[in-house]
Amino acid sequence: MRRVYVVGVGVSRVNRRFSDSLRSLFAEAALKAIDDAGNPRIDAVVAANMMSSRLQEQDSLASLLADAIGLRGRMGFKVESACGSGGSAIVAGYSLVASGLADVVLVGGVEKMSDYPTRTVTRALAQAADAEYELFYGASFAGLNALVTRMYMEKYNVKREVMAEWPVLMHENGRANPYAQLRFKVSVEDVLKSPIIAEPIRLLDCSPLGDGAAAIILAGEEYARRLSDTPVEIAGLWQATDCLDIASREDPVGVKAARIACEKAYKMAGVEAGDVDVVELHDAFTIMGLLSLEELGFAGRGEAAKLVADGRFRVGDKPQVNLSGGLKARGHPVGATGVYQAAEIVMQLRGDFPGLKASNAEVGVAENIGGTGASVSVVVFRR
């Protein structure tokens, strides 16, 4: 298979971007990435987005976004896997380059939520769950994550206050990241006293609503060195699905699709969990961050929160996790999140991430979850 490299990245600050449209937000990140790659000819645009159909009443999104950056006439389509759209788009973009259909591909994610009432956005987000088996019965997306959290706490005897260490660490990391939406410290007490969203999930366990766009440029091996002094290889990747509804899962207290995607991606890259230096994983809620640590092989079952409380996963550790602040503090512009993660890992491996810098970063991993685990992608990057 033809080797594929990331030769450019661009991200916009996650925030409530009321004065930006889908087009302008996407263009900001995409043009940065194209510039970072030395302005190559782009053969294809793979767009990642979850909610434009519901919120902006706009489909045919890839055509719209490609046109917004002057790329009419190129290949372009949108990829959707709910909150996991970004990672799936990277898989699609990778295969366009690996197959030889395209030489240089822009994978760009964008999401805009701030213009709508929270109730509208919450309902749109819930479309990541099963409309007939879950939402019909009144479940919200936070409510479903609360069920998993409660089962996790009971099954592994994990204390609520220990789990609060996760958002504390994320806010600590996010403070240094100029692209992060939330850049303030919080304490365990702050987390435990923040408003209840869906018991036992509290406000500070939840990633914030925000707008954002991120883009990466993928290129075939012959083009990589020509376009970048510091190309980062995609050494392995996979994406796997599971049923949407939690009740039908083999084990509701886990993310099996993450395990499958991880095994395949690690094998393809020839790495093991112990080889990974830096990780961006999908902590839309505290529970998803902890389960991701466990499914990716960085913590035993039920042990992730304890390890976080013990001071693990900081700069200098192996692996160093969510130095961006994660979804919790960098923010979670849904369909764009997987592309943010990829861009951040690439910057860590190149040494030019503008926030907390990883030490000795050779191998990086990005993990992006759709729904409560219905779709998970894992991408392994190597310097």
Added chain:
Amino acid sequence: MRRVYVVGVGVSRVNRRFSDSLRSLFAEAALKAIDDAGNPRIDAVVAANMMSSRLQEQDSLASLLADAIGLRGRMGFKVESACGSGGSAIVAGYSLVASGLADVVLVGGVEKMSDYPTRTVTRALAQAADAEYELFYGASFAGLNALVTRMYMEKYNVKREVMAEWPVLMHENGRANPYAQLRFKVSVEDVLKSPIIAEPIRLLDCSPLGDGAAAIILAGEEYARRLSDTPVEIAGLWQATDCLDIASREDPVGVKAARIACEKAYKMAGVEAGDVDVVELHDAFTIMGLLSLEELGFAGRGEAAKLVADGRFRVGDKPQVNLSGGLKARGHPVGATGVYQAAEIVMQLRGDFPGLKASNAEVGVAENIGGTGASVSVVVFRR
């Protein structure tokens, strides 16, 4: 590049399928295709759909559909290019196999519209156009096609009654197709007397609203002969975008993205327009059928309607066009349409299409348009 073959196809009858859900409709077509391919192990599911986010309030669609046919844990994501989603999904599925990431991929499209008021569906369909530059000003999707129709008639001096020959031919063809939604004859007079939808477009110029699902199984060359006695090669394919809004097009009376996709796909397959035996093209409205004939190289500018009236494009001619009845009579289950077209061409090349059969079919082409030309895919098949 690894060669890719279609080793199985399955389609459901397009109709108002009130008693089917997205899941059951998809499963009907997908299981037929899997059976047709001898029940191979499927590595990935690429789902094509436009409107589930808006109408069924359901995202994460590929995970849902893969689960519906017992394929949890496999790769799976949705591809969207409005009405061109099916063709784009084939491109994505093709590249997964051509790259070697997957050996056997199911590409399946599904769309359900009948459960909703026509007004709701019409608004959802209009999301294929530009929400900010077109829909905001009150344009409907039929209205935009009407503008193009009027410009076409004036630019090339084409008479309304000559254009009516297209739906007449489509209804004639569709009568023999057991999967077609509309199976009755119409006359030129019927077309010209049918209700005005958006002057000069009349009801019988429009593809009907209906539900449907179609699936094809793609396999790498080493697997093709093992899985099928009659594998059909995808000899070339491409997909191209244009701006969404007609007013910004280089030439509003044409589909430039079709021309680009066609040139690339023909070149990749090593064929010319004159080599093509059988075609399924995207006649969502009469104008799009005629423009497609011209952009694919089967008619000169402004000449397509005249050729249809002269008796061209029937069985025995070269090429034989829309023997399924096309979007006009087979129906247009939006996100699934591109997959229907591919399945129909494959059946024509294998000789087992259950409707009008093409004669001497060696090379076939499927063309699928998104919006008024914002995304077009062209796939060349060879027996």
